[in-house]
């Protein structure tokens with residue numbers, strides 16, 4: 001039996017895989033708030049930004065997961081650090097308290113909206129409360145966080161800041177039975193462009209769109225999908241996950257975190273309202 005465990009296991013976060021950018025603003029007195037920081041892409045984004053010397057305020061509802069993120073960061077002796085603040089993004093008061101706590105750690109300059117969730121059902125059977133919950137976490141919370149963070153960015157010494165939003169290939173085209181997710185990912189691109197419009201070039205915004213990423217959300221489903229369809233784990237990865245892309249491996253969470261590092265950096269000064277579509281050709285090629 002071939003060992004395919006590395007195809008389904010999210011890799012351990014490794015400082016050697018981080019994109020390092022020499023940027024004066026990537027300093028300990030500047031704060032990056034990262035949502036969804038207990039797991040997957042949010043955890044990797046928190047890790048990559050802390051590795052670049054920023055003070056990260058990582059937030060999530062999953063407190064044990066946040067502890068895991070903080071432990072991994074501490075183990076790797078990174079230049080920056082991660083402070084954790086538990087919050088439920090469906091609660092506006094908790095969002096306000098989170099931004100206040102972040103402002104106590106330094107100057108809030110960056111916001112990475114990564115937290116998300118999925119629900120799969122056809123439109124006729126889609127529970128309206130699940131639809132609302134997905135919008136609350138993936139569109140309303142990013143809006144509320146931007147609303148709370150923009151004044152801090154504008155009041156900072158040089159008046160700059162940046163909001164990075166996790167979109168998806170589902171913010172470009174859609175698949176069946178994911179109506180709330182599709183609507184939310186198109187919505188987050190609208191929020192991104194709205195922040196760019198009102199940021200006057202000083203506060204920038206961008207979104208990130210990837211295909212399937214090796215996170216627990218995705219990899220946990222692979223063995224079950226293989227069993228259900230009577231195919232191998234390799235076939236699930238190659239045909240189901242990567243079928244429409246030109247990539248042979250799924251993206252790692254840190255590869256996505258690195259896109260946030262680039263997007264926040266001085267090298268992305270003209271990235272404003274735009275989307276970093278890094279999907280292995282999934283949405284841009286056809287067979």
Ligand code: NAD
Pocket residue numbers: 035036037038039040041042059060061062065087088089090114115116117137138166167168169209210211212213214215216217218
């Ligand atoms: P994940 O499940 O590993 O992490 C999502 C995190 O969001 C979890 O830690 C969860 O606790 C948190 N969260 C959910 N509801 C919350 C709430 N009410 N308050 C606070 N935190 C909450 O998922 P992931 O794969 O890392 O996905 C992160 C983001 O990336 C999502 O927006 C997802 O849509 C997007 N994305 C993922 C993939 C992929 O293949 N994994 C691809 C494209 C886009």
